[in-house]
Amino acid sequence: MATEKTEVVIVGVGAAGGILAAELGKAGMKVIGLERGPRLATSDFTPHDELRYFERQELRPSVKRQPVTWRPNTNARAKPLPVLNYGNQAGGGTVHYGAVSWRFHEDDFRARSRTIERYGVSAIPEGSSLADWPLTYGDLEPYYDRAEYDLGVSGKAGNLEGRRIEGGNIFEAPRRREYPLPALLPDQSGVLFEAGARKLGYHPFSTPRAILSQPYQGRPGCTYCGFCQAFGCHVGAKSSILVTKLPEADKTGNFQLRTGTMCYRLNSDNSGRATGVAYYGPDGSDNTIEADLVILAPFIYDNTRLLLVSKTAKFPNGFANSSGQVGKHLMAHITPRVFATFDDRFVNIYMGPSAQKHSLDDFNADNFDHSGLGFIRGAQISVSPADLEAGPIGAAMSMDPPPGTPRWGAGYRDFLAKYFARHAAIVAQTENLPYADQMIDLDPDVRDQWGLPAPRLTYDWRRENEITRVEFMARKLEELGRAMGATRVWRGRMGPGAPGAHHEGGTRMGTDPATSVVNRFGQSWDVPNLFIVGSSTFPSMTGFNPTLTIQALAYMSADAIVKRYQSNPGPLV
């Protein structure tokens, strides 16, 4: 058992933790980062292996050793989820992610107000806890800019300081300057999507991605190998935290990374101030770090779990949980999809970065009139392989054959043989609303390899607003598939209500300590020397992938800690 002292301890060194480690280290703060998984290197990612990384999910947590359970409602018994869609190594999810890097829209930060202004308060479904963010797009824009340039994001601007630019996303919020790198080359599915969407009058564009389209900061450009989502990049062109911020943090001389460690409790004193963390080492040892500042930056489950297991006399409902909001408002993306096959040509969708290759934003956020549609908020629409990964195992596991074609036997064999290289999927990523009863708590029956209670999700996306939107989007996707010239277009099956990718919520940010857990800087209202940074703080989720916003928030929090908190530790708001 070891006890040591440091200025800052960061739990989870991923999309947010890696940025904080580097930025605080550069400011001279002594930082220890605790990371549950290993630290891998670019050389670990060659050659590519679909079974190991896509199918067996080696860059994700083990569902057996680190179970997370799910139930659709409080009456049902929770069962372990079969797949855990987040990271489990230094760099976190950015190691295996598809690197899709959006800035949220201006109205994404005020989805509640915007909805009321345009459609009236009755448009917000009963039971939804939809809330505005405690910051605006303008507040975050400098940090989006910094993230894009610091990490390396490729794309084409669609709104330069208010000037709309065809070819970029004309619905995006105004940006101060172009992307640091030009858009990635489209693959053939992107070419088809571009043409089909234009035919329908929509505004397609190459999806912005944290993947280098040309050499940048000493790293090489993308080789378009296609082993992207679910895989580590074999040349380091994916701007993961592993190849961007971790080397930077190392260079400061102020950062120590502890891999194979599991934080199991936040420690505090009688005044309620955080004093550090307790963690298990890779050898099973029980260790303590005393720190002036504690930063939580793991995937969202562990924020809620650590707070709930660290309850004290002062915080009997969980540390920093006087609001009772910890664990609530869980959100996740749902992805209705259609499959399209082309008899007159090949698509070869296994080429090029695999996630959300080409996009349109016409039906996202409040970019279209929802009057009379029966739902609010939208979805980001894109063309992808069957499951964001384009190998044949992915196709066999994720592409439902068209109606009339079996899932096995000679008919299935011939379907796959003919259409594997002639298919595309068109996918909507929906902005599901927050509801207070969608939550994370502690499973009373299931424990993980360290003996901690498993995070338990209570969640069912099948609500009226969401079901109506899924149907609306599915029709748009079918329309797109036909406009792309597909011979055949059909819908994929929807899941049984479980959360999909990109979880948000659990430690919501807000302006009121009574109804939120943290302020705009991720600082706990209850415990000012505790910061929580990541998508767990999102009050709403948007139809966009969360990572660039997580990273912008991390830069913003780092800035606030270095420039304001460090000299005057106390509430920042």
Next chain:
Amino acid sequence: MSKHDSARRAFLVRAAAGAGAVAGAGLLPDASGQNRGERHEAPAQLHSRGGAFFNQEDAATIAAFTERLMPGAAGKPGAREAGVLRYIDLALAGAYADLQDFYRRSLRQLDVYCRKTYQESFRRLDAARQDEVITALERDQVTGFTWPSGLEFFNIIRTHTMEGLFADPIYGGNQNFAGWRLVGFPGAQSIFTPADMRSRQAFTREPIIGLEASDESAKGRA
């Protein structure tokens, strides 16, 4: 071929002959007519038996079952040719060891069901009857399945069949890139050029790339 490999091969041939004598000729269609002195036994034949996990009867059942899920035809390699049995057998002895009981119980239930319904084990049924059984499993309409259910077994064995067909050959299946050739996947290519990205045609540039070797060097070895 090393001395060890020769010894192992001889052992496998003896074991197969022994099993065949017990279970009947239908168990080992590939073993008949083999010249035991032949140095270059085709990989597909070595790979058609269990051994790492499955006993000979279960191996024959899995081989028959997976071949119905992905049947071979002229120019279209199926599960048997790709070595799906070998993939599943090795996986159950390693990465999927926690599924050993799942398979044991599933195979036992399958055998009981087939004997009750057809008075014969699955592997001896004709293809149409085998398909009938698989259809009933997929619809979860088999009697006598408690755990795993018929559908659970179908889903797992379908998944493992696809893995065995399409995972890199280093895992024991996809022999000679049979699965990748079936669907036109070029393997773990580390780069596609702008011209590749612009093409509307099938990608046919050789070699197919695997973890151990490209198919050209594999051919060179054979």
